[in-house]
Amino acid sequence: MALAAFFLEVTNGGRIRRRALLDVAALLSGLLLMGAKPPQAAAPETAPAPTALEPLTPTSRRAYAEVLKLRLDAARSLLRSELAATPKSPAPLLVANCADFVELVVSQDAKRYDALTESQEARLDALDEAPASALRDYARAEITLHLGLSQLLFKHLVAGGFHLRSGYHQMQDVVKHYPNFTPARKTLGVCDFAVGAMPEGYHWLLRLLGLTPSVEAGLRNLSLAASQPSDFQLESQLLQALIRESYYKQPAEAERLTARLTAEQPENLLFAYVRMSVAKRQHHADAALAAYRARPTGPAYLPVPYLHHMAADLLLYRGDYAASERENLAFLHESRGQHYHKDAVFKLYLAAWLGGQPAAAIARYRSLINQPGPADVEEDTYAQHYYDEARALNPILTRARLQSDGGYDREALATLRSFRPTATTLWRDRIEAPYRRARAFQGLGQLDSAWFYFEATLSEAGPKAPYYYAPQAALQQGYMAQSAGNKPVARKYFLKALAYPWHEYKNSTDAKAKLALRTLK
Template identity: 75%
Template sequence: MASLANVFRCLVPARALAARRAGRVAGWLLFLSCAADTAPAAGGARQPTETVAASGELTPNCRRAYAEVLKLRLGPARELLRPDLAGTPAAPAPLLVANCVDFADLLLNQDAARYEAIASAQEARLAALDKAPASVLRDYARAEMTLHLGLSQLLFKHVVMGGYHLRSGYRQMQDVVKHYPAFLPARKTLGIYQFAVGSLPEGYHWLLSLLGLTASSGEGLKNLALAAAQPHDFQIESQIFFSLIRESYYKKPEEALRLAERLHAQQPDNLLFSYLLISINKRQHHGEAALAAYRARPTGPGYAPVPYLRHMAADLLLYKGDYDDSERENLAFLREYKGLHYRKDAAFKLYLAAWLGGAPAATVARYRAQINQPGPTDVEEDNYAQHYYHEAVALNPVLTRARLQTDGGYNQQALATLRGFHSTPTTLWRDRIEEPYRRARAFQGLGRLDSAWFYFERTQTVAGPKAPYYFAAQAALQQGYLAQEAGKKAQARFYFEKALHYPWHEYKNSTDAKATLALRELK
């Protein structure tokens, strides 16, 4: 389903913001899969809007195949679907799940050599649907598969056709919800897309106007919550998306973590659920728990390769100070991964592991030079790595270790590390700004919020209003969240607006998106 792509765009932190406007737009569309006019539905009259017949459900065999897809066992899923696709070539259920298999394959490895074959298969399945009798599942499958095609095209830089198909699929899904309001899978997908469109920063409103798209992130969450609360074939997907959005944008991590732990306990052989558990723990700075989940992940024949897991593990090991193991995991990631994203970030992390681990100078220099190899900077992590390379200013080893330690949740160790930082008149302005920010994040992780607030405030004082670094903007964002949690709405609004007003920095787009959504929630 199109939303399986969204699982991976949420779990893989691809906030995807390219340097050029078109690239930035494509990146946002890929992050949570947001959106030429909709083609009319083929194949006869619609069903009545009041009821959803059994044709809106997957067949038992397709349901088994779909369960294999969620486990990332793509080969077994294809085998299960083979008889259905041969015997009923126009049936919506097997076409839909088969499309999900190929789409997951494409997203996991981002292999350009597979793109043409998969895009052709997507188009062929859409054509086959035109021969299917009218049903809610046919219309839903057409909309989902159109979104698959658009996302696939955008992923491989076919921006015009990708944008067309995303807009078309979005409009089709709106039509499905209009005519079949009780069909919850359509509300799931529409809710995700509404949230994505509605949460685009103000700088992208020109695109929405150009495409004729309007959406409310709040309305999207309502649709998604409805789909998450009631049983249907795709309820688990709905629950995952709802919890991930609330975790990432509304600082509600507990429910996402509980869901991931429950799903993993119920299906320890499910690689996607392991991925989810690793990713959420990593984002919430639970480094040891994330590493434990990584080491316990299911492996073996039948599972699709997921190279990005190695890149996540390399980060977790870097946070812990296991530099040799971090290096091995990132080198394995670069060998196995077919895509272009995260390569600069992997080179940067290889550089950090070599530098902090005391590797020979030639090794450190080689990894640093690797950052500048040709490649996209669509994702913020790659953009940050490239910016570091071009800035050509040496990192401070004390602050770098402290940053990695707080990222992994090793906050007491980070504070101990920071005791080794001593500012002098020659200390870089960037480092003088970063030092209180690192203290603030460590105290925040320890729950010592008064101390965290003091150092967040100090970060902004040292930075002033125009520092071209992310520390002050992030400090203001965190103060907004702290004030919001304390019920101080006016104070929260002040700091969220302050976060928006800082000039360009490496994480401006994601910071602005979070601050904007937080301000909407305050209303």
């Protein structure tokens, strides 16, 4: 549950940069979810012979279902009597901790940090006194990871790093001593995959923490957990599908699974969120908005302010600027964390500018980008970079980008027809124009035209342009060559994507390219 929960906070871009331990937290839990085709070495190994599992108790199972729905008060109410009667039982302690961890990570409410982390530590103390078992040891390792990730999220780096390392090694021990206890393989598999996918620049940190993960081993473990019955099988299946969708560019499984889950459980807010997220990443803005509007609401659910920010993006893609502005204002009003605030204000600026609001309103939103606050996630970094660069955006290219992001590729190409570069056109815009055409043609499946304009992007940018268009163009060409079975050409373009200097999305672009290169071996 730890990993699926943290996925809520980071799946649409929690690509935390410049703070290595926070990178570990984001990758371990939300997975950044990007990529190419799965490596051949990641085929599922022979499943261990099934043995009797230690299931959750009936009450804990019902409470766990409520946590998955993000109805935390209901979950806690169910657990109250069981925890009072058996205060050292691992099942209710684990599910209770899941509820606290979900609240802390989704809300990012600093006022709740002390109480919730103290509760996590108290549960670890209780488990230390419980009889040894697979479920006891798994719960202890999982809660230790919860605690470490909570500490890292609120930048208690030393304590968080310690608990992260400890929880990771504990989970390794659970798999070693209880090889048929598949929930442990779920958590260890995701940890191995996520940390193994980290850029080489953080390998010193992994060695320092004593982490030696493997992407291939992680996928094998996760596949085992997804294939065998347990109380956590559905979570394992969902995580596996999301990895394939975003890291490995295989969306069909995630689209089918999230459609089925939302149909079966329309009252489940987490499933509605994930369906919306998958559709947004696949550039299906209308489908994502439909999922947003059909989501369950009400006081029984944990507030998820980030949903408003996602919806604001989707409405911006459609050109519904007033509605986009309302959603981002709702996000800023409800959010108790700090991430995505600069991005939200940047999108408010775009909505005001493209929507023709008065100059004073446009200028006010632009100035708010520079308000105090972190720029740890790449979206916030991009917004701050735009402000610092102090160069006007091109309205034609901006509209086309937004349209293409929403999957409105024909509209994007129509918008781009009015772009006419002149001698005074910025170099950045000269690079972006062919890139926007390439992405629109790619979205329409016209791959020859897409390839032509990706090449034009690389030619215009040269090897050192400090913008993301050229490295992203090279990355997309690598994927296209890989899909066509041309490994040498794919390798050439993945390496080219890695060779570019700093740009706003270098961390995530490099991670995608390196994972893709592994699949070519």
